[in-house]
Amino acid sequence: MIIDCHGHYTTAPRELDLFRAQQLAHLKNHSEPAPAALNISDDQIRESVEKFQLKIQRERGTDLTIFSPRASGMAHHAGNAATSLEWARACNDMIHRVCTMFPKNFIGVCQLPQSPGVPPANCIGELTRCVEELGFLGCNLNPDPSGGYWTDPPMFDQWWYPLYEKMVELEVPAMIHVSASCNPNFHTTGGYYIAADTTVFMQLLTSDLFKDFPTLKFVIPHGGGAVPFHWGRYRGMAQDMKRPPLKELLLNNVYFDTCVYHLPGIELLTKVIPVDNILFASEMVGAVRGIDPETGNHFDDTKRYIDAVSWLSDADRRKIYEGNARKVYTRLKVGAA
């Protein structure tokens, strides 16, 4: 079985975006109408995934996508905590509908109602609803709800602890994932995503978060940002700071996905990061949609790269494709042996 741990509902019917636009327009100017309840049919949902995610799953031979709302759509910097909650509920309910209609192909991960300056404890209700009522496996956690100004405390701060406590209690991991940038310095998918992945890894390296939460699990997407490329730097910095080796310090809790869109990158990832810490992912349909003229295949067809790494054994590939996802997303029971 091949589990893609990182897929967003980037192809949702446009009514969802209209809902959001109305919501923000109403917030800005109360004389604008509040958004009407979403009216999206099963047929629309079917069409929105059949031509894209389902078709691509079949073409590439992958089975199950751990599926969450569009990451850039979360836009926690827009509106306030109430807006974020309404929006998160709407998006998570859409994911739930997709997963209910196609239970063999999708399983949910939720968006949280974060808002800059608002304690993450405010997310506990929606996280609990999604896990306990909707059967979701985890959440996407935004380390910078400000959208590129980094004004909230770092992820090792007690600010985040109540949410972590709930995650541990529910036995759900978080994928660390920023949303759209509202800072012109950061291109969302090309600059901000990758910079944030790297930034958070270093927050974890310098903290004792996992002493306080030994079973808390984070997936750092996009191959861990710059981290594998600079693995020597991070090993060296940890050593200079008299921290334990990275494996001991972080690798019981931190995992990397395979959203790295060329073979040399995947080779590096699988060379320096232990195979037990790598989860298959493609972020399909996501940031890069074209075909690589150098290979004739889609850039984001990451399975091809993993299949091409000569030093991975079949057992290694089973871990990357399935075993590690089951270890991290422990609530995942679908298709279990």
Added chain:
Amino acid sequence: MIIDCHGHYTTAPRELDLFRAQQLAHLKNHSEPAPAALNISDDQIRESVEKFQLKIQRERGTDLTIFSPRASGMAHHAGNAATSLEWARACNDMIHRVCTMFPKNFIGVCQLPQSPGVPPANCIGELTRCVEELGFLGCNLNPDPSGGYWTDPPMFDQWWYPLYEKMVELEVPAMIHVSASCNPNFHTTGGYYIAADTTVFMQLLTSDLFKDFPTLKFVIPHGGGAVPFHWGRYRGMAQDMKRPPLKELLLNNVYFDTCVYHLPGIELLTKVIPVDNILFASEMVGAVRGIDPETGNHFDDTKRYIDAVSWLSDADRRKIYEGNARKVYTRLKVGAA
């Protein structure tokens, strides 16, 4: 000849830091004394580099370091434009003294008097002084003078253009280098530096800056942040945006250094980035000072990694070690054939 294009004066006599501390204390509270003129002897300077940079150059068989003030010490977020100018002049004068005492071993690159919210045009005077009077080869340009809040315009904005015009006129490149982070989210050398490198590359990818300045040259340090690891992502994004291929779009103007502290990282760098765009560097004495227990050598002894890459020819190595530096830092005449 082996030219290290990225060395900072991290071992300067402590009087320099005291000067800075006094300067900021006086700014905060004018009843504190203004800093006295720096009183550092030639012997102090000699001692500060003989035990460190000069010794390490000899041990590693490198010849010339393109030398600039300590990057994290620039701290453009502290004080104001006047403070930044006074501090930049003090630091640049120290570099000049080192280069004058050891002209075969060091050649200067300057710190600029940037300050958040202040147009970069204010740096033209100090840049000109350093290049024309002190014989410096270029500058370090901070893409985020706010120290981690990214409140100034991106590097493709006209905000920066007057400085670029002067750089082009003087025929000097910039190394894009942030300074200390005052944002608790960003660890300076582990998070912020690498995230900034990545962020700026994407700013360049989405802009037409080099149409406006076809001869402007930037070096992105630390191997380009995450860029080589995500080279497929960047190639794919450029293609999706209908931009020209990266080689055509950026690689006449953008160069990467080799401050990547393990062999797999250097292998990736030299596999995906054309050899013509790679400049040797170690950032010695810098962010990582220890010995890698996996190799028995210093993490930042990057020459060993380059020497170990099997597919580089002697001609390739000559480019990385010397030829490309001469192409980018065109004012460099020392030791020219």
